[in-house]
Amino acid sequence: MTKGRVFQDPQFRYEDAFSGRDIWRLTDYLGHSSHLYFTDPCWFNNNRSMVFASDRENQSNLFRFDLDTGAVTQLTDLTGPGRPGGCFSAANQRHYFWWQGEVHELNVQTLEDQVIYRAPQGMSPGGRANPTADGKYLCARIMEEPPQEKAAISFSYSRFREFFHAKPFTQIVRVEVATGDVEIVHEENCYIGHVNTSPTLPDIMTFCHEGPWDLVDQRIWGLNIQTGEAWRIRSQEENDVSIGHEYWFADGIHMGYHGRPRGEGGHHIFGWVRWDNTGQHEEHFPFSSTHFHSIDQSLIVGDGTPGTVFTSDSPARPYIQLFKWDGERYVGPRILAYHRSTFNNQHAHPHPRFTPDGKAVLYSSDLTSYSNMYLVEVGAFEDLPEIEEA
Secondary structure (H helix, E strand, C coil), X not given: CCCCCEECCCCEEEECCCCCCXXXXXXXXXXXXXXXXXXXXXXXXXXXXXXXXXXXXCEEEEEEEECCCCCEEECCCCCCCCCCCCEEECCCXXXXXEECCEEXXXXXXXXXXXXXXXXXXXXXXXXXXXXCCCXXXXXXXXXXXXXXXXXXXXXXXXXXXXXXXXXXXXXXXEEECCCCCEEEEEEEECCEEEEEECCCCCCEEEEEECCCCXXXXXXXXXXXCCCCCEEEXXXXXXXCEEEEEEEECCCCCEEEEEEEECXXXXXXXXXXXXXCCCCCEEEECCCCCCCEECCCCCEEEECCCCXXXXXXXXXXXXXXXXXXXXXXXXXXXXXXXXXXXXXXXXXXXXXXXXXXXXXXXXXEEEEXXXXXXXXXXXXXXXXCXXXXXX
């Protein structure tokens, strides 16, 4: 198995049983395929191609999917455990990803691959290597990982609470792409995650205090990578709701987030706020959802719940859902697609995300045993069924 190899997965299109929308299953292989994390840039070639991860021939690698032909092209020749991800830089036309303690720069056209940063000994990388809007720097998180006292099987989120309570020494580094020069721009004893650079402001990024949402005191933080100044975004000093899954709007000025009550009662919310913590706006949401994404505040996509929630107080709603802002409130949700995914690991999280033109939603699901990528056209919101009726 070598990079440059082209797969032609069987193409399959079908009509969704709930919404009536045509859905295109993009991949079909005896291994998991999934798009990159919903906050991470993946599109290139005038938004007709994207980088994604797939397990083929007993190895995870990065691949290219071309919408015009359905061709799947292998981009990397990785070996060993792990699953690559990363972010595509529109400014550099390169893809950046962590692999076994090193940040790689990948040319998606020539498939040339070079290492531009290595995490120091004793520091474990986490999340993605995020390029700045001008392509000059990469921002990444490294952490002193608490040792395990005894052997334990690893699975998704298996050490999540442990890391939160351990408060490990963590740094955010800024790597100059051209030279490899490294500068520490932030450090503290805290479990940090979700490093996200603004897509339009070269000096601004966000990170989060990671952990169980109901235990984290303050989730979203802004950071100036030139000065090191950090500040709260959507302050949680009132301790009213648990906030998470922040993401940048396409303008790179605002970010969206969602939240749920810390205790009994209360409302689920969706909100947006500027990078400097001004202009906050929040709305009650009719249903909760695991992840949300949008280009701006006007139309939101969520992924509901896993397909196997059977308790009477938490019915399964395993749908790709749309919420529309009517100028006063969010209406919906309307069902766009039935994903029925298990959420068993990151590759099985639907992580719905709009295509850059906002006309379709990309999501992943393991409803057919192996996780695959799916694309569904948004179409007219009013034509979609309401979730209560379905």
